[in-house]
Amino acid sequence: MIRKKVKLAYITNDSSRKANYKKRKKGLMRKMSELSTLCGISACAIMYSPYESQPEVWPSRIGFQQVLSKFKMIPEMEERKNLVNQESFLSQRIVKVVEQLRKDYKDKREKEMTQVMFNNIYDKWVVHGESSSSLSMVALPSMMMVMPKVILRTGTEDIMQLDVKKMDPMKRQQWIMELMNNNNNNNNNPQTHVGGEEMMFQFDDNINPNNGH
Amino acid sequence: MIRKKVKLAYITNDSSRKANYKKRKKGLMRKMSELSTLCGISACAIMYSPYESQPEVWPSRIGFQQVLSKFKMIPEMEERKNLVNQESFLSQRIVKVVEQLRKDYKDKREKEMTQVMFNNIYDKWVVHGESSSSLSMVALPSMMMVMPKVILRTGTEDIMQLDVKKMDPMKRQQWIMELMNNNNNNNNNPQTHVGGEEMMFQFDDNINPNNGH
DNA sequence: CCCCCTATTTATAACTC
DNA sequence: TGAGTTATAAATAGGGG
Numbered sequence: 001m002i003r004k005k006v007k008l009a010y011i012t013n014d015s016s017r018k019a020n021y022k023k024r025k026k027g028l029m030r031k032m033s034e035l036s037t038l039c040g041i042s043a044c045a046i047m048y049s050p051y052e053s054q055p056e057v058w059p060s061r062i063g064f065q066q067v068l069s070k071f072k073m074i075p076e077m078e079e080r081k082n083l084v085n086q087e088s089f090l091s092q093r094i095v096k097v098v099e100q101l102r103k104d105y106k107d108k109r110e111k112e113m114t115q116v117m118f119n120n121i122y123d124k125w126v127v128h129g130e131s132s133s134s135l136s137m138v139a140l141p142s143m144m145m146v147m148p149k150v151i152l153r154t155g156t157e158d159i160m161q162l163d164v165k166k167m168d169p170m171k172r173q174q175w176i177m178e179l180m181n182n183n184n185n186n187n188n189n190p191q192t193h194v195g196g197e198e199m200m201f202q203f204d205d206n207i208n209p210n211n212g213h
Numbered sequence: 214m215i216r217k218k219v220k221l222a223y224i225t226n227d228s229s230r231k232a233n234y235k236k237r238k239k240g241l242m243r244k245m246s247e248l249s250t251l252c253g254i255s256a257c258a259i260m261y262s263p264y265e266s267q268p269e270v271w272p273s274r275i276g277f278q279q280v281l282s283k284f285k286m287i288p289e290m291e292e293r294k295n296l297v298n299q300e301s302f303l304s305q306r307i308v309k310v311v312e313q314l315r316k317d318y319k320d321k322r323e324k325e326m327t328q329v330m331f332n333n334i335y336d337k338w339v340v341h342g343e344s345s346s347s348l349s350m351v352a353l354p355s356m357m358m359v360m361p362k363v364i365l366r367t368g369t370e371d372i373m374q375l376d377v378k379k380m381d382p383m384k385r386q387q388w389i390m391e392l393m394n395n396n397n398n399n400n401n402n403p404q405t406h407v408g409g410e411e412m413m414f415q416f417d418d419n420i421n422p423n424n425g426h
Numbered sequence: 427c428c429c430c431c432t433a434t435t436t437a438t439a440a441c442t443c
Numbered sequence: 444t445g446a447g448t449t450a451t452a453a454a455t456a457g458g459g460g
Contacts (some may be wrong), residue, residue, distance in 0.1 A: 003439045003451045010253050015444090020439085021252040022445090027437060031454095035241060035260070040223050045258040047248070095221050163254040216434045216456045233456080240454060244437095370434095 018051055025049075025056055032058045231264055238262075238269055245271045 011017035025047055032045050037057070047056040224230035240258055245258050249272070260269040 001440055001443095001448080001450050003449090005452065006247070006251075006439080008247060008250055011251050016439090019445090021248065021254065023438060024244065024248045024252070028241070028248060030437095031237065031241050031244060032258075034221060035234065035237045037221055038219075038224050039230050039237070039262065041234065041259040041260060041262040043258070045245070045256070047254060047256040049252065049254040173269075185296050214431080214433050214457060218435065219456080229456090236455060243454095298436090 021049055021051060029058050073090070234262055234264060242269070242271045 028045065028047070032043055035041065036043050043058075045058040046058075049056070074079055241258065241260070245256055249256050256271075258269075259269045262269070290307055315400065
């Protein structure tokens with residue numbers, strides 16, 4: 001039982017690596033829990049490995065779903081039908097953006113992490129339902145990228161509301177899978193790169209500008 | 214230098230708790246790094262404490278920004294101006310929803326975690342700029358909640374594009390702060406609660422439904 | 427605040443079943 | 444393959460500078 005001093009390098013032996021991962025994951029989760037308990041801080045950890053289909057997450061979803069429940073009241077005002085055009089446009093915009101994104105996914109590791117990150121965020125914060133899939137998370141980056149410029153641009157007094165009762169989770173899932181299934185066109189076109197600053201929110205007026213405390 | 218066995222409970226002594234946090238955070242970061250290196254897995258950790266204004270994140274943003282850079286090509290197609298109305302509506306919708314959400318924020322710990330989680334996700338995945346603020350993240354949960362029903366509803370062939378060059382990060386920040394500053398109306402109205410299933414995506418057609426592999 | 431020191435606890439590499 | 448065992452490496456509590 002002579003124990004070697006750990007060499008900080010990728011463990012090439014498959015079974016050793018897996019065993020190492022299992023042990024260290026457990027230890028890390030415990031450390032996470034201890035830190036949170038001892039110091040009363042909020043923390044979160046996500047680990048994604050080929051050994052498990054679902055990512056390992058700390059803490060359990062329970063804590064986060066308390067927060068989630070506070071967001072559930074959003075759809076309470078609705079019943080408006082005249083937004084179909086806007087929604088159609090935006091939906092299509094999302095589709096295009098997601099397709100664009102898909103083409104530039106090259107690094108599988110990074111891609112998986114993308115999915116995992118957003119899958120977890122999504123599961124915790126947005127949807128709490130049976131139909132969450134890790135695949136679906138590819139859509140979220142695009143949403144988070146597109147929404148700031150599509151949505152948060154101006155501010156008028158006109159309030160319009162939505163009918164959210166029409167939603168169909170089944171078709172949503174199909175759509176997401178469609179986007180995911182033909183993957184890796186692998187064109188890394190540098191001309192498509194645009195600096196990040198343009199992608200931030202904009203609000204032209206209607207908001208008191210003297211509040212940047 | 215007698216060392217007590219750690220009792221797994223909140224450390225009431227302020228300085229001890231902080232010292233403990235500092236040490237354990239460092240250890241946890243190292244463990245995270247080791248696990249990632251040794252086992253070649255993707256992982257992420259976020260710790261939010263009152264001792265630091267910015268949350269502690271592993272890994273550094275660098276790794277994630279490699280992924281982020283792949284999203285930066287999104288604005289490459291643009292120059293369309295006839296979307297002002299849609300954007301105005303949606304912007305206002307967001308404002309309303311954020312206000313609604315703000316009223317139901319009661320638990321400060323959870324609220325802070327909300328901000329932290331989204332702040333980190335946002336910093337890593339969406340914006341890579343100087344003007345990111347943890348305050349701004351209150352807007353993101355609302356976006357992620359609203360977008361699925363506002364946006365991803367139908368699918369037509371009509372593609373419209375946006376002019377993203379007009380954006381003004383300064384005003385965005387002011388708006389976000391405006392939303393944040395008058396906080397805690399504290400009405401926990403149960404009638405505003407709506408089940409989560411209605412909030413999922415919907416795509417009515419245009420997507421091959423035979424692909425739910 | 428930060429790093430350092432050291433006794434001690436804790437995590438875990440290598441091994442066995 | 445996974446769950447125990449044990450000796451050793453690593454982390455860290457308490458204290459000092």
